[in-house]
Amino acid sequence: MNTTNKVQVNVGSLADMGKRFAGAWNRAAAGEPVQETHVTFLDVQTMLDTLSPRRLELLRHVRQHGAANVRELAQTLGRDYKNVHQDVAVLESAGLLVRDGRKLAAPWDELQANVSLMAA
Numbered sequence: 001m002n003t004t005n006k007v008q009v010n011v012g013s014l015a016d017m018g019k020r021f022a023g024a025w026n027r028a029a030a031g032e033p034v035q036e037t038h039v040t041f042l043d044v045q046t047m048l049d050t051l052s053p054r055r056l057e058l059l060r061h062v063r064q065h066g067a068a069n070v071r072e073l074a075q076t077l078g079r080d081y082k083n084v085h086q087d088v089a090v091l092e093s094a095g096l097l098v099r100d101g102r103k104l105a106a107p108w109d110e111l112q113a114n115v116s117l118m119a120a
Contacts, residue, residue, distance in 0.1 A: 005107060005108055005109045005110070006037075006108055006109060006110035006111065006112055007037045007038070007039060007095075007096065007108045007110075007111055007112070008036065008037065008038045008039070008112050008113075008114060009038075009039045009040075009041070009047060009051070009111055009112065009113045009114070010038055010039070010040045010041070010113075010114045010115075010116070011040070011041050011042070011043065011044050011047050011113075011114070011115040011116060012040060012042075012114075012115075012116040012118075013042065013116075014042070016040070016116060017038070017040045020038055020040075024036065037095075037108075039094055039095050039096060041094075044115060047113070047115075050090055050091070050094050050096075051111075051113075054079075054083075054087065055087050055090065055091055057077070058073070058077065058084065058087055058088070058091070059091065059096060059097070059106045059108075059111070060106075061073070061076065061077060062097065062104050062105065062106040063106040063107075063108065063109070066103065066104065066105060067103065067104040068102065068103055069102040069103070069104070070084055070085050070088050070102075070104070073088070073104065088104065096108070096111075
């Protein structure tokens with residue numbers, strides 16, 4: 001069976017995030033396998049700012065090719081080091097990029113975005 005390693009990006013409240021956590025906890029406590037990753041933004045604008053076209057391009061590149069460090073990534077993408085460094089910091093802070101020493105990885109095959117229409 002071919003499984004896709006995906007991250008679910010959500011826009012919602014802290015209560016929404018808590019419900020997802022409690023649901024996963026209860027499934028795990030019942031012995032069900034729980035293999036899901038969520039990133040939650042409290043508002044749509046923050047999600048859109050974080051997942052800008054340039055940052056999505058960066059994530060795709062790192063997913064497909066990896067990156068030994070930020071400098072190499074900036075050179076490969078043909079972008080300014082300072083801007084790439086900032087993008088990496090934002091994506092890493094959001095949990096969408098992973099750093100092992102200086103090496104960067106984007107462990108997700110797929111990013112699914114969900115926006116709650118019920119959130120205030």
